[in-house]
Amino acid sequence: xxxxxxxxxxxxxxxxxxxxxxxxxxxxxxxxxxxxxxxxxxxxxxxxxxxxxxxxxxxxxxxxxxxxxxxxxxxxxxxxxxxxxxxxxxxxxxxxxxxxxxxxxxxxxxxxxxxxxxxxxxxxxxxxxxxxxxxxxxxxxxxxxxxxxxxxxxxxxxxxxxxxxxxxxxxxxxxxxxxxxxxxxxxxxxxxxxxxxxxxxxxxxxxxxxxxxxxxxxxxxxxxxxxx
Numbered sequence: 001x002x003x004x005x006x007x008x009x010x011x012x013x014x015x016x017x018x019x020x021x022x023x024x025x026x027x028x029x030x031x032x033x034x035x036x037x038x039x040x041x042x043x044x045x046x047x048x049x050x051x052x053x054x055x056x057x058x059x060x061x062x063x064x065x066x067x068x069x070x071x072x073x074x075x076x077x078x079x080x081x082x083x084x085x086x087x088x089x090x091x092x093x094x095x096x097x098x099x100x101x102x103x104x105x106x107x108x109x110x111x112x113x114x115x116x117x118x119x120x121x122x123x124x125x126x127x128x129x130x131x132x133x134x135x136x137x138x139x140x141x142x143x144x145x146x147x148x149x150x151x152x153x154x155x156x157x158x159x160x161x162x163x164x165x166x167x168x169x170x171x172x173x174x175x176x177x178x179x180x181x182x183x184x185x186x187x188x189x190x191x192x193x194x195x196x197x198x199x200x201x202x203x204x205x206x207x208x209x210x211x212x213x214x215x216x217x218x219x220x221x222x223x224x225x226x227x228x
Contacts, residue, residue, distance in 0.1 A: 018047045018054040019199055027065035027079065030055055031086045038148050039090035048144060049176055050206040055079065056180025057195060076181050080173045087138070087169035091148040095161055098152025105153065115142075122146035131156060134164035138172035141211055 021029050033046050055062060056076070063075035066082075098105070110116055122143045126133045137147035151161050180195075187193040195202060 018051040018203055021047075021051060022054060022058050022062065027062040027082070030062065030079075031082055034083050034086040035090040035093075037090060038087070038145055039093035047203070047207075048141060049139065049172075049210050050203040052083065052173065052176035053180035053202070053206055054199060055083075056177035056182075057184040059177065059181050072181070072185075076177060080177050083177065084169045084173040087172065088165055091134070091165045091169070092162075094145075094148030095152040095156075095158075095165075098149035099155060100152075101149075102153055105149065118142045119146045119149070122150045126150045126154070131160055131164050134161065135168035135171065138168040139210060141207075 021033060025032075030051065033051060034048075037046055037048050056079075059076045059079050060068070060072065062079055063069065067078070069075050069078065105119060106116070108116070122133075122137070122145070125137065125140075125143050126147060129136060131151075133143075133147050134151060137143045148161075148165070184195045187195055
C-alpha cells in the first residue's frame, strides 16, 4: 500500500479533495491530516470538516487499515476515538508552540504553511469568545489551525485549555464522522440516493457552511473600520 502511495500520480489540487485521502492514504493519512491541521499549522488548506464527513461514509473501508470489527458501529467508534486523540494531540502541540514562540509569531512573514491574517482572525475570535473558542474553532476552518496557538500565546490555564480541547475534539469527531456515516445510510436505505456519487457537491456545501462565519466576521470587521 505504501509503495502504491509513493508511486501514484499526484497533483497539488488533490490535497483539496477529501476522497483522495481516503482512496490513497486510508486511515493513517486521515489521522495525520487531523493532527497536522493544528500540530503542524497546515489546517488552512487541508479539508478538515469535509474530510471527516467523507471518512464517516467510508468508515468500514477505513477500519480495514487497522482492524475490521465486522460491525458498522464499532468500526465507526474506533475511527472516532483515533481521530479525537489525534485532534487533541495536534491542539497540544499548537498550544505549546504558541506558548514558546509568543509575540514573535505576529512578526513572522507569510509562507505556504503560515498566514498572518489567519492568526489575527483566530486572535479576534479568541478575544470575543474566550476559552470557548477552542471548542468552536474545531468547526471553523483557518481559526481551527491557530486557536490553540493563540491560547498558548495568551498563556491560557493549561487545565482549562485541555478541558476545552477534549470537549471540542470529541464533539467535532462524533458530529462530523457520525453525520457522514448515518446520513449516507439514511439516504441510501430510504431514497436509494448514494451520497458517494455526489461528493463534490457535498464537500462544497460543507466548505461553504463552515467558512461562512469567517467571511461574515471579516465583512463586519471591514464595515466597522469603514464607519470609523
